[in-house]
Amino acid sequence: MEELDRQEILDDVSYLIEAKQAPKLRAIMLDAYPADIADLLSHMEGEHRDYLFAALDPSIAADVILEVDESTREELIEGWDENRLAALVREMNSDDAADFVIELSPELAAKVLKLIEPEDSAEVRQLLAHEEDTAGGIMALELVAMAQDSTVEEAINEIRKKADEIETINHVYVIDENRRLVGIVPLKKLLLAEAYTPLSAIMNRDVISVLVGTDQEEVAKLARKYDLLSVPVVDAQGRLVGRITYDDIVDVMQEEVAEDISHMAGIASHGDIRDAHESSVLRTARLRLPWLVIGLFGGIVAAWILSFFESRLQQNIMVLMFFVPVVMAMGGNAGIQSSTIVVHGLATGSIGLGDMLQRLLREMRVAFLNGFLCGLLLLLIVTIGWRQPHFGALVGTSLLIVMFVAAVVGATVPLLLKRFDVDPAIATGPFITISNDILGLFIYMGISTMYFLYLRP
Amino acid sequence: MEELDRQEILDDVSYLIEAKQAPKLRAIMLDAYPADIADLLSHMEGEHRDYLFAALDPSIAADVILEVDESTREELIEGWDENRLAALVREMNSDDAADFVIELSPELAAKVLKLIEPEDSAEVRQLLAHEEDTAGGIMALELVAMAQDSTVEEAINEIRKKADEIETINHVYVIDENRRLVGIVPLKKLLLAEAYTPLSAIMNRDVISVLVGTDQEEVAKLARKYDLLSVPVVDAQGRLVGRITYDDIVDVMQEEVAEDISHMAGIASHGDIRDAHESSVLRTARLRLPWLVIGLFGGIVAAWILSFFESRLQQNIMVLMFFVPVVMAMGGNAGIQSSTIVVHGLATGSIGLGDMLQRLLREMRVAFLNGFLCGLLLLLIVTIGWRQPHFGALVGTSLLIVMFVAAVVGATVPLLLKRFDVDPAIATGPFITISNDILGLFIYMGISTMYFLYLRP
Numbered sequence: 001m002e003e004l005d006r007q008e009i010l011d012d013v014s015y016l017i018e019a020k021q022a023p024k025l026r027a028i029m030l031d032a033y034p035a036d037i038a039d040l041l042s043h044m045e046g047e048h049r050d051y052l053f054a055a056l057d058p059s060i061a062a063d064v065i066l067e068v069d070e071s072t073r074e075e076l077i078e079g080w081d082e083n084r085l086a087a088l089v090r091e092m093n094s095d096d097a098a099d100f101v102i103e104l105s106p107e108l109a110a111k112v113l114k115l116i117e118p119e120d121s122a123e124v125r126q127l128l129a130h131e132e133d134t135a136g137g138i139m140a141l142e143l144v145a146m147a148q149d150s151t152v153e154e155a156i157n158e159i160r161k162k163a164d165e166i167e168t169i170n171h172v173y174v175i176d177e178n179r180r181l182v183g184i185v186p187l188k189k190l191l192l193a194e195a196y197t198p199l200s201a202i203m204n205r206d207v208i209s210v211l212v213g214t215d216q217e218e219v220a221k222l223a224r225k226y227d228l229l230s231v232p233v234v235d236a237q238g239r240l241v242g243r244i245t246y247d248d249i250v251d252v253m254q255e256e257v258a259e260d261i262s263h264m265a266g267i268a269s270h271g272d273i274r275d276a277h278e279s280s281v282l283r284t285a286r287l288r289l290p291w292l293v294i295g296l297f298g299g300i301v302a303a304w305i306l307s308f309f310e311s312r313l314q315q316n317i318m319v320l321m322f323f324v325p326v327v328m329a330m331g332g333n334a335g336i337q338s339s340t341i342v343v344h345g346l347a348t349g350s351i352g353l354g355d356m357l358q359r360l361l362r363e364m365r366v367a368f369l370n371g372f373l374c375g376l377l378l379l380l381i382v383t384i385g386w387r388q389p390h391f392g393a394l395v396g397t398s399l400l401i402v403m404f405v406a407a408v409v410g411a412t413v414p415l416l417l418k419r420f421d422v423d424p425a426i427a428t429g430p431f432i433t434i435s436n437d438i439l440g441l442f443i444y445m446g447i448s449t450m451y452f453l454y455l456r457p
Numbered sequence: 458m459e460e461l462d463r464q465e466i467l468d469d470v471s472y473l474i475e476a477k478q479a480p481k482l483r484a485i486m487l488d489a490y491p492a493d494i495a496d497l498l499s500h501m502e503g504e505h506r507d508y509l510f511a512a513l514d515p516s517i518a519a520d521v522i523l524e525v526d527e528s529t530r531e532e533l534i535e536g537w538d539e540n541r542l543a544a545l546v547r548e549m550n551s552d553d554a555a556d557f558v559i560e561l562s563p564e565l566a567a568k569v570l571k572l573i574e575p576e577d578s579a580e581v582r583q584l585l586a587h588e589e590d591t592a593g594g595i596m597a598l599e600l601v602a603m604a605q606d607s608t609v610e611e612a613i614n615e616i617r618k619k620a621d622e623i624e625t626i627n628h629v630y631v632i633d634e635n636r637r638l639v640g641i642v643p644l645k646k647l648l649l650a651e652a653y654t655p656l657s658a659i660m661n662r663d664v665i666s667v668l669v670g671t672d673q674e675e676v677a678k679l680a681r682k683y684d685l686l687s688v689p690v691v692d693a694q695g696r697l698v699g700r701i702t703y704d705d706i707v708d709v710m711q712e713e714v715a716e717d718i719s720h721m722a723g724i725a726s727h728g729d730i731r732d733a734h735e736s737s738v739l740r741t742a743r744l745r746l747p748w749l750v751i752g753l754f755g756g757i758v759a760a761w762i763l764s765f766f767e768s769r770l771q772q773n774i775m776v777l778m779f780f781v782p783v784v785m786a787m788g789g790n791a792g793i794q795s796s797t798i799v800v801h802g803l804a805t806g807s808i809g810l811g812d813m814l815q816r817l818l819r820e821m822r823v824a825f826l827n828g829f830l831c832g833l834l835l836l837l838i839v840t841i842g843w844r845q846p847h848f849g850a851l852v853g854t855s856l857l858i859v860m861f862v863a864a865v866v867g868a869t870v871p872l873l874l875k876r877f878d879v880d881p882a883i884a885t886g887p888f889i890t891i892s893n894d895i896l897g898l899f900i901y902m903g904i905s906t907m908y909f910l911y912l913r914p
Contacts, residue, residue, distance in 0.1 A: 303779035322760035
């Protein structure tokens with residue numbers, strides 16, 4: 001919604017709220033998209049917001065509460081009893097209901113589940129049993145599954161029966177007598193086939209499905225690779241247990257991105273990037289502090305390294321010191337470039353573990369080339385600007401070596417992490433920068449010490 | 458495809474290639490997903506690869522050539538004449554054909570367009586007229602559009618007629634006599650309605666559409682907000698001209714992410730992150746060099762600042778120097794945290810320009826809090842470790858101020874860039890880090906100079 005539109009609508013809505021025109025508000029909101037209503041609510045406060053939310057039709061309210069951000073959600077339902085909450089949950093799909101209920105206190109959640117239909121609460125409980133970031137944790141149980149010998153007409157009747165309950169239907173799943181997934185029929189095929197055709201005659205037998213325990217990132221990768229609108233989920237015996245829909249796949253993609261970016265920016269949890277616009281200053285500060293403290297200790301180690309070399313380099317250290325920032329920063333830059341490319345490649349699947357050595361060699365060549373150019377440039381600048389050609393050669397050579405080592409570390413660490421099944425994304429953040437800072441400082445000061453002690457002209 | 462599976466399949470395929478079993482290969486590949494064949498090809502080389510690709514059924518080959526990475530594509534069709542290329546293009550949708558043709562040399566492209574159906578080449582030419590990163594540039598022209606008074610039966614017949622040409626159909630678009638988009642009917646509704654129902658009775662009138670000139674990032678944002686499977690594209694008069702499908706929307710999301718991550722990592726173009734796994738070392742090095750050189754000059758400015766303060770601080774500079782890396786690195790960290798959150802918020806739309814001041818105040822409070830804690834920690838460490846409480850207070854205070862200023866810069870720059878319609882993402886990268894490094898150094902050395910000149914106990 002555009003800035004200006006929103007302000008106009010907010011004014012109109014506020015007017016209706018102050019006039020206590022709940023029925024009129026409800027009627028207007030029936031025609032609006034839940035995402036737009038959520039947007040409005042997040043720009044309102046206090047009683048006005050509560051009044052508008054209470055005025056909504058229950059089915060709309062259920063959609064809206066799922067669209068608003070976490071802190072608005074918490075505020076909207078604060079103090080609600082189980083009856084009001086159950087009225088919302090009744091309107092939700094199984095997967096949304098599970099996501100909603102899990103955020104409540106355990107006691108309240110139990111009370112709400114007792115109030116809704118036993119069948120629905122059994123479904124929610126079943127979903128809650130899965131890990132949050134697996135296929136089982138994001139799937140919905142609502143789907144249309146038919147036996148192989150069912151006809152197109154029977155499938156259409158089944159869809160008609162479930163049309164209210166299931167918002168988006170793009171496929172009919174075909175199962176055998178043991179509920180094992182054996183085929184899939186897109187709606188288009190159903191529409192074009194004769195009424196009496198058995199589904200087995202038109203179904204696609206080569207179905208791409210995932211196991212309940214499959215990591216959600218893997219699900220998103222598959223969906224993207226094969227352009228899938230929804231992904232069926234099966235258990236270890238191949239039985240169909242749910243499906244993951246388009247909107248949830250897109251959410252996972254976005255979540256993974258937020259996570260990667262958080263790692264890069266040195267924010268402890270992607271909760272910050274997701275909620276930064278709502279959660280408290282204190283909470284945000286706490287999420288960002290860990291990397292800062294680690295960075296601080298990295299810097300203190302750097303200070304210690306410098307003071308350690310001081311005694312050996314007393315007379316010459318001044319001019320060396322001036323270039324500590326250059327060498328450190330450039331090592332950090334080269335390292336982050338390599339690690340980002342490798343981590344992104346691993347995340348999108350464009351680099352496999354089989355390509356490790358080839359990949360590493362490639363990064364080494366790139367880093368050598370750029371290190372050589374930057375080192376040469378620094379040599380020239382120090383020679384011309386500071387009139388110290390020997391020192392220019394020293395610091396230029398150090399720069400080349402530091403950038404080269406940093407790139408090797410930047411490319412190797414994520415590959416090793418991946419090999420040992422740790423998320424390589426942690427290598428894009430300050431972790432790799434700090435390691436490279438310290439390593440770079442050691443290399444620079446070490447080379448300088450040797451130069452001044454043994455090689456000085 | 459898993460590593461091990463792939464190796465096994467590669468072995469089998471190589472065997473068939475050496476036995477010159479083209480018909481058998483073609484038959485096997487008819488059952489495979491194009492994405493998997495593309496995956497195989499990217500792990501093959503030279504004659505084997507060319508043999509497999511040439512053995513593919515033309516319709517499969519067209520899908521595969523669109524799935525492989527850029528450099529594999531270039532190698533596969535290298536030296537092809539217009540006849541072979543036209544045979545591929547004939548099998549493509551309009552949007553894919555346009556994307557494919559634009560990569561050819563202008564002469565070759567013109568020859569290919571002359572060889573395909575005049576109607577198809579007119580479509581491709583029409584698509585090529587749009588900017589690449591707009592809705593017009595990513596839309597396809599294939600769609601099902603019906604008049605308002607058409608019946609469900611007529612719509613189904615139209616879908617039947619176009620079923621071969623259009624791979625995925627999820628909606629029928631409803632247009633008025635001037636081709637203006639007035640409604641949309643999901644396939645589910647079509648399936649459940651009686652044959653003689655007019656579309657106007659079941660269509661959804663509140664259609665979300667985009668203009669041909671809409672930025673592709675905006676399209677992806679809308680699709681995500683409203684969970685759209687496809688987005689209709691209209692011209693300035695509201696006439697339906699195309700539709701953007703799910704797979705292209707997901708591609709845009711991924712492209713935008715790659716772009717953001719490139720900016721953060723200081724890689725000049727997201728071409729690097731997209732192609733890093735294929736393009737030459739030289740090209741990659743060239744893409745990464747600009748930020749490195751800018752970083753280098755930033756470091757040289759830092760060296761110059763240090764040497765400038767040297768004369769004023771002769772005796773005390775040693776111990777000050779040890780903490781230059783800490784202060785610079787921490788300023789960089791705090792700045793990148795703030796800027797990342799703000800840039801990501803602006804990109805996803807969760808921060809609007811209206812929230813600017815509020816946003817800035819929030820980042821200031823977070824930075825002050827964390828700066829205070831980190832400063833205090835540094836004071837304690839310097840007091841205990843170096844036994845210099847006065848100096849600890851000096852460097853601790855400097856750290857607080859530097860982190861605070863860095864966060865303000867980190868949050869302000871992207872907001873200002875956005876205000877002046879420049880992509881705020883450039884503020885997540887080394888640009889902000891380097892500015893903060895230099896600013897931090899000035900603050901630290903400035904405070905230290907004042908302290909040692911005027912306040913020293």
